[in-house]
Amino acid sequence: MMPLKFRLAYRNLFHDRLRFIATIVGIIFSIVLVTVQMGLYVGFRRMVTTMIDHSSADLWIMPAGTKCFEDPSLLDDRQRFRALAVEGVADAAPLVIGYAQWRLPSGTTTPVFVVGSELRGSGLRPWNLAGGRIDDLTVPGAVAIDQSYFERLGVSGIGDSAEIRDQKVQVMAVTKGIRSFTTTPYVFAGVDRARSYTGMAANKVSYFLVRVAPGSDVGRVRRQLRDGLPDVEILTAAEFRSRSRSFWLFGTGAGAALFAGALLGFIVGTVIVAQTLYSSTKDHLSEFATLRAIGSSGAYIYLVIILQALLSAVIGFCGAVAISSVVVGMTADSALPIVMTPTMALALFLLTGVMCVASAIAAIVQVMRIDPTTVLAR
Amino acid sequence: MSQPVVDAVDVVKFLGRGAGRVQALKGVSLSLRGGELVLLMGPSGSGKTTLLSILGCLMTPTSGMVRVRGRPVADLDPEGLARIRRDHIGFIFQSYHLFPTLTAEDNVRLALDVRGERAQRKAARDVLGMVGLAHKTRAFPGELSGGEQQRVAIARAIVGKAPAILADEPTGALDAQNGQAIMSLLAGIARDQSRGVLVVTHDPRILPFASRIVHIDDGRIVGEETGSEAKKVSMS
Ligand SMILES: Nc1ncnc2c1ncn2[C@@H]1O[C@H](COP(=O)(O)OP(=O)(O)OP(=O)(O)O)[C@@H](O)[C@H]1O
Ligand SMILES: [Mg+2]
Numbered sequence: 001m002m003p004l005k006f007r008l009a010y011r012n013l014f015h016d017r018l019r020f021i022a023t024i025v026g027i028i029f030s031i032v033l034v035t036v037q038m039g040l041y042v043g044f045r046r047m048v049t050t051m052i053d054h055s056s057a058d059l060w061i062m063p064a065g066t067k068c069f070e071d072p073s074l075l076d077d078r079q080r081f082r083a084l085a086v087e088g089v090a091d092a093a094p095l096v097i098g099y100a101q102w103r104l105p106s107g108t109t110t111p112v113f114v115v116g117s118e119l120r121g122s123g124l125r126p127w128n129l130a131g132g133r134i135d136d137l138t139v140p141g142a143v144a145i146d147q148s149y150f151e152r153l154g155v156s157g158i159g160d161s162a163e164i165r166d167q168k169v170q171v172m173a174v175t176k177g178i179r180s181f182t183t184t185p186y187v188f189a190g191v192d193r194a195r196s197y198t199g200m201a202a203n204k205v206s207y208f209l210v211r212v213a214p215g216s217d218v219g220r221v222r223r224q225l226r227d228g229l230p231d232v233e234i235l236t237a238a239e240f241r242s243r244s245r246s247f248w249l250f251g252t253g254a255g256a257a258l259f260a261g262a263l264l265g266f267i268v269g270t271v272i273v274a275q276t277l278y279s280s281t282k283d284h285l286s287e288f289a290t291l292r293a294i295g296s297s298g299a300y301i302y303l304v305i306i307l308q309a310l311l312s313a314v315i316g317f318c319g320a321v322a323i324s325s326v327v328v329g330m331t332a333d334s335a336l337p338i339v340m341t342p343t344m345a346l347a348l349f350l351l352t353g354v355m356c357v358a359s360a361i362a363a364i365v366q367v368m369r370i371d372p373t374t375v376l377a378r
Numbered sequence: 379m380s381q382p383v384v385d386a387v388d389v390v391k392f393l394g395r396g397a398g399r400v401q402a403l404k405g406v407s408l409s410l411r412g413g414e415l416v417l418l419m420g421p422s423g424s425g426k427t428t429l430l431s432i433l434g435c436l437m438t439p440t441s442g443m444v445r446v447r448g449r450p451v452a453d454l455d456p457e458g459l460a461r462i463r464r465d466h467i468g469f470i471f472q473s474y475h476l477f478p479t480l481t482a483e484d485n486v487r488l489a490l491d492v493r494g495e496r497a498q499r500k501a502a503r504d505v506l507g508m509v510g511l512a513h514k515t516r517a518f519p520g521e522l523s524g525g526e527q528q529r530v531a532i533a534r535a536i537v538g539k540a541p542a543i544l545a546d547e548p549t550g551a552l553d554a555q556n557g558q559a560i561m562s563l564l565a566g567i568a569r570d571q572s573r574g575v576l577v578v579t580h581d582p583r584i585l586p587f588a589s590r591i592v593h594i595d596d597g598r599i600v601g602e603e604t605g606s607e608a609k610k611v612s613m614s
Contacts, residue, residue, distance in 0.1 A: 004484060004488060008477070287477050290475040290477070293463065293471070295461065298456075373436050376431055
C-alpha cells in the first residue's frame with residue numbers, strides 16, 4: 001500500500017498537469033545539458049590519452065618540459081644507447097611524431113599527424129586493425145590510417161596511395177576507431193619514414209618508450225635513467241597521462257568550459273524546479289495549513305514537499321537518460337564522443353536528486369511560515 | 379466532577395491590525411470537562427470561532443491562559459502546539475478544509491497519518507460508516523454534497539479519538555435526519571468520561587443533546603445553563 005504522504009505528494013504534483021510537464025521538461029533539459037558537458041569532459045579526457053593508453057611502455061623518455069603527447073619535441077638518438085645500457089631496461093623504442101601535409105591523389109593537401117614507431121618491441125603500433133597486418137607496414141612507404149578518414153585522405157582502402165613530402169605512401173593497414181580529438185588524422189608509419197615525412201633530422205626522435213625487464217623495479221630503473229640522461233624527463237605512463245590531461249583539460253581551458261557548462265545546466269535546473277515547486281506549494285498552501293491545523297509536524301509537511309521534489313527528480317532523470325542515450329549513441333563514432341559510464345549515470349542521478357531537494361528549500365521556507373489559523377478564514 | 383480536558387482562563391484576544399484591530403474576546407473563561415457536551419451559542423461575530431481556535435491551540439491568546447489537560451500551553455512553540463493538537467484535539471472547521479485530491483477515506487486517514495498511526499484504512503472506513511458515508515469512501519470531495527463533505531470533516535476530527543472534540547457549526551450543512559445522527563454521535567463521544575465535546579451552533583435542535591449551554595456575545599460569556607434547563611427552554 002502506498003504511504004499517504006507519497007500519495008499526497010504525487011497528487012499535488014500531478015494536479016496541475018501543465019506545470020508538471022513544464023517541470024519535467026526543465027529537469028530533462030538541465031540534466032541532458034549536464035550529461036552532455038560531463039560526457040564531453042570524460043570523452044575528451046579519454047581521447048587525449050589514447051596514444052599513451054595504447055603503448056605498452058613502462059616509462060616515457062621525453063625532453064624536459066613536454067606538455068602532452070602531441071607536443072613536438074626532440075631527443076637525440078644517441079641517448080637510446082645510454083638508456084639501453086641502464087640495468088633493467090629491456091627496450092627503449094624510438095617514437096617519432098609530428099605534423100605533415102598529405103597530398104591526395106587529386107592534388108589537394110590536408111594536414112596529418114604522423115606517428116612513427118618500430119613495429120616490434122615496445123613501439124607504439126596501430127591497433128584495432130580492420131584490414132591489413134602490422135607486418136605489411138615494413139614495406140617502404142607503407143602507412144596505416146583509420147577507415148573513418150578515407151574520404152578526407154582521398155583513399156578508399158588498402159593499396160591506395162598518396163604523397164607526403166613528395167614521397168609516395170601506400171595504405172597497407174586500416175584501423176577502426178583511432179580518431180583524434182584534434183580531427184587531424186593519425187598516420188602510422190615506420191620510424192625512418194616518419195622522420196622524413198615530418199622533416200625531422202635523422203639523428204632525432206620524439207620519445208623513447210622504455211620497457212623495464214621483468215623483475216626490475218620501475219622506480220629504480222627510472223632513477224638510474226635520470227642519472228645517465230641529463231636534460232630529459234622520464235615519466236611513467238600514468239604520469240604522462242595525467243600531464244597530458246591537465247594540459248588539454250586545464251591548460252587550454254577546455255575542461256573549465258565544460259565544467260562551466262555543466263554548472264550552468266545544474267543552476268538552470270535548480271531554478272526551474274525551485275520555481276515550479278514554489279508555485280505548486282503556494283497553490284496548495286491552504287492544504288498544508290490544514291495539515292498543520294490537524295496537528296501535523298513540520299517534518300511531515302517538509303517530507304511531502306521533498307517527496308514531490310524527488311518524484312520530479314526520478315521522472316525527470318528517466319527522461320534525461322532516454323534523451324542522453326540517444327545523444328551518446330549519435331556521437332559514439334565522432335571525433336569527440338560523449339561518454340556515459342555507470343558511475344556517471346549514478347552521479348547524475350544523485351545530482352538530480354540534490355538539485356530537486358535543493359529546490360525544495362524555497363517551498364519549505366514558505367511553508368515554515370504557514371499559520372494554521374488560515375484554516376479559519378474563508 | 380472529572381478534570382477539564384481543555385480550559386481557558388480570562389482569555390483576551392485581539393484580531394487584525396491597525397484600524398481593523400478588533401477585540402474578539404474580552405476576558406473569557408471556559409472549561410470543557412470529560413463526559414460533557416457543551417454548546418457554545420451566540421450571534422454572528424460574537425467570538426465563537428475565535429474562542430474555539432484558542433481552546434484548540436490553533437491560536438494563542440493575547441492574554442490569559444489556556445490549559446490542555448491541566449497543562450498550560452503558553453510556553454509551547456508552534457511545533458509543540460502542533461503536537462498538542464495532534465494528540466489532544468479533534469477540530470471540525472466551519473469550512474471543511476478537505477483535501478480535494480484525496481478520497482474521503484484518505485482525507486480521514488490523514489488525521490491518523492500525521493500521528494504516525496498504522497491500520498488507518500479500517501479505522502477510517504469505520505468512522506465514515508459512523509457518519510453514514512460507508513458508501514462514499516472512494517469519492518473525492520468534489521463529488522460529495524456539502525453535507526457529505528461536512529461529515530467527512532467530522533469523521534476526520536473524531537477518527538483519532540482525541541479527548542477534546544471542538545466543532546464549529548458541525549451540522550450547518552446537514553438535513554434534520556443527518557444533523558440528528560451527527561449530534562447523537564458527538565453525544566456518544568461525550569459519554570466517555572475522559573472525552574469532552576464543545577459545539578458551536580445556532581441550531582436549536584441540538585439543545586436536547588447538551589449537558590451545558592454557554593452563551594457568548596460581543597466577546598464575553600453572558601450566560602450559562604445546564605442541559606436540563608435547556609431542555610425546558612427548548613420545550614416551552
Ligand atoms: N482575522 C481577523 N482580523 C480582524 N478581525 C477578525 C478576524 N477574524 C475575525 N475577526 C473579527 O472578530 C470577531 C469575532 O469573530 P469570530 O469569527 O470569532 O465570530 P463567530 O462568533 O465565529 O461568528 P460566526 O457565527 O459568523 O462564525 C468578529 O467581529 C470578526 O469580524
Ligand atoms: Mg465562526
